[in-house]
Amino acid sequence: MLSKAQIKLIRSLHNKKFREETGMFIAEGKRLVEDIAASSIKIEHIYATPRYNGMLSHIDITEDELSEISALTAPQTIIALCRIPIVTGGLPDLKNTMALALDDVRDPGNLGTIIRIADWFGINNIFCSNESVEAYNPKTVQATMGSIARVNLYYVDLKEILTRYKNEGLPVYGAMLNGKNVYNETLSHNGLLVIGNEANGISEGVARCVSNPISIPSYAGSDGPESLNAAVATAVLCAEFKRR
Amino acid sequence: MLSKAQIKLIRSLHNKKFREETGMFIAEGKRLVEDIAASSIKIEHIYATPRYNGMLSHIDITEDELSEISALTAPQTIIALCRIPIVTGGLPDLKNTMALALDDVRDPGNLGTIIRIADWFGINNIFCSNESVEAYNPKTVQATMGSIARVNLYYVDLKEILTRYKNEGLPVYGAMLNGKNVYNETLSHNGLLVIGNEANGISEGVARCVSNPISIPSYAGSDGPESLNAAVATAVLCAEFKRR
Numbered sequence: 001m002l003s004k005a006q007i008k009l010i011r012s013l014h015n016k017k018f019r020e021e022t023g024m025f026i027a028e029g030k031r032l033v034e035d036i037a038a039s040s041i042k043i044e045h046i047y048a049t050p051r052y053n054g055m056l057s058h059i060d061i062t063e064d065e066l067s068e069i070s071a072l073t074a075p076q077t078i079i080a081l082c083r084i085p086i087v088t089g090g091l092p093d094l095k096n097t098m099a100l101a102l103d104d105v106r107d108p109g110n111l112g113t114i115i116r117i118a119d120w121f122g123i124n125n126i127f128c129s130n131e132s133v134e135a136y137n138p139k140t141v142q143a144t145m146g147s148i149a150r151v152n153l154y155y156v157d158l159k160e161i162l163t164r165y166k167n168e169g170l171p172v173y174g175a176m177l178n179g180k181n182v183y184n185e186t187l188s189h190n191g192l193l194v195i196g197n198e199a200n201g202i203s204e205g206v207a208r209c210v211s212n213p214i215s216i217p218s219y220a221g222s223d224g225p226e227s228l229n230a231a232v233a234t235a236v237l238c239a240e241f242k243r244r
Numbered sequence: 245m246l247s248k249a250q251i252k253l254i255r256s257l258h259n260k261k262f263r264e265e266t267g268m269f270i271a272e273g274k275r276l277v278e279d280i281a282a283s284s285i286k287i288e289h290i291y292a293t294p295r296y297n298g299m300l301s302h303i304d305i306t307e308d309e310l311s312e313i314s315a316l317t318a319p320q321t322i323i324a325l326c327r328i329p330i331v332t333g334g335l336p337d338l339k340n341t342m343a344l345a346l347d348d349v350r351d352p353g354n355l356g357t358i359i360r361i362a363d364w365f366g367i368n369n370i371f372c373s374n375e376s377v378e379a380y381n382p383k384t385v386q387a388t389m390g391s392i393a394r395v396n397l398y399y400v401d402l403k404e405i406l407t408r409y410k411n412e413g414l415p416v417y418g419a420m421l422n423g424k425n426v427y428n429e430t431l432s433h434n435g436l437l438v439i440g441n442e443a444n445g446i447s448e449g450v451a452r453c454v455s456n457p458i459s460i461p462s463y464a465g466s467d468g469p470e471s472l473n474a475a476v477a478t479a480v481l482c483a484e485f486k487r488r
Contacts, residue, residue, distance in 0.1 A: 031470075038467065109353075113473055113476065116469055116472070116473065116476075117472065117473075117476060119464055119468055119469050120460075120462050120463070120464055120468060120469050120472055121462075121463050121464075122462075122463030122464050122465075122468075145469060145470070146469065147468075147469050150464070150467070150468070183487050216364075216483065217486075218364050218365075218366075219364070219365050219366030219486050220363055220364055220365070220366050220394075221366075223282065223394070224363055224364060224366075224391075224394070225360055225363050225364050225389060225390065225391050226275075226389070228360070228361065228364055228479070229357055229360065229361075229475075231473075231476065232357065232360075232361060232475060232476060232479040235472070235476040235479055235480050236479050236480055236483045239460065239480045239483070239484070240483070242461075242463050243427050
């Protein structure tokens with residue numbers, strides 16, 4: 001049974017403003033909540049209906065209560081109130097590993113899919129420009145399919161961060177339509193890969209920080225598509241980096 | 245100025261039932277409508293507001309009228325009433341080219357993204373199982389970003405079609421979690437690549453038609469994600485086939 005105050009709090013977390021004020025977010029569904037419970041993300045409360053058939057201890061709620069607090073069109077059986085993780089310890093060392101940098105990715109679903117892709121390809125760190133969509137909105141959290149529990153996210157001034165890593169001698173790859181064919185380039189096992197905004201690609205200022213512009217060749221004729229979706233391009237490039 | 249009957253017709257095309265009854269669909273936005281106008285898809289009428297700054301001849305409508313008939317949350321400037329193309333001439337010859345086969349892809353956005361990916365990688369034919377989401381719903385059409393005008397779609401009994409091509413001696417690849425590492429396999433320049441349903445992968449019956457099960461290796465630890473998104477997997481595999 002939920003109090004009115006609890007319902008109000010959870011529903012308020014559908015909105016960015018309240019997530020920022022409280023430092024909390026919600027996650028829904030068995031797999032996702034269990035992945036978060038197994039991660040370093042702190043869970044405040046777990047609420048589940050009688051249909052939940054997993055092992056996590058929880059507060060019982062009714063289906064109607066779940067519908068009232070869920071952000072999903074088709075609510076599942078379990079919802080968790082979680083703390084947004086605060087990344088401490090400074091910037092990660094990228095001398096022996098690859099990170100992603102997202103320049104103003106705006107679509108919540110795209111960001112979630114990119115987090116899931118990074119996780120699949122063993123990439124543990126993602127830098128998001130401050131203008132990027134916030135990662136703890138319900139759509140992104142759900143689209144990560146649990147990967148949000150395993151990937152570190154940093155909201156940063158992207159130009160500053162890229163410059164800093166470049167000064168360390170690390171390569172900064174950028175997915176750009178006029179970049180060099182990725183299949184003809186030498187690829188490093190470390191450094192950063194920058195992915196641009198869905199409509200406008202990588203912004204001018206960030207592009208100046210890119211040391212290695214690369215592209216995925218199109219096999220369509222001249223009247224083919226203008227570009228690939230941002231998450232799709234991320235996947236094809238990550239696969240190519242990791243394959244080598 | 246739109247008549248009530250026109251408004252009713254266009255709005256009815258937001259629903260599958262009426263698209264099937266009338267054989268028509270709607271497409272919105274400058275780039276998409278222009279791509280369709282340049283293709284073999286037949287356009288019945290084009291409606292545009294004074295903000296439309298393109299060259300296509302059209303019937304003038306107001307912003308309010310556009311809002312009333314648009315299927316988009318943020319209507320653009322132009323909407324076209326199009327004929328669903330009827331593919332004639334039998335099955336395509338795949339002796340020298342690759343086609344996709346979708347086994348029950350259900351998400352409209354995923355299907356649209358897959359059509360855009362196929363177009364990018366020069367794949368002109370997609371077979372969809374009869375249970376797959378219908379391609380002319382507004383979400384899919386928009387997600388193709390114009391590629392729906394350049395890729396042939398066939399709704400078929402997938403098992404029958406795959407068997408037929410296999411009997412011609414063509415390879416039938418299938419994206420399967422327990423498939424062989426795609427990077428260690430010999431890949432053909434022809435045949436079919438089967439992509440499964442978002443939640444359940446390739447169904448049992450269709451899996452029996454697959455001659456070459458392949459997978460994208462994960463670089464995450466044992467607690468990593470279960471799978472990649474269907475469209476993302478399609479892109480990584482198409483890129484690998486085409487790269488060789």
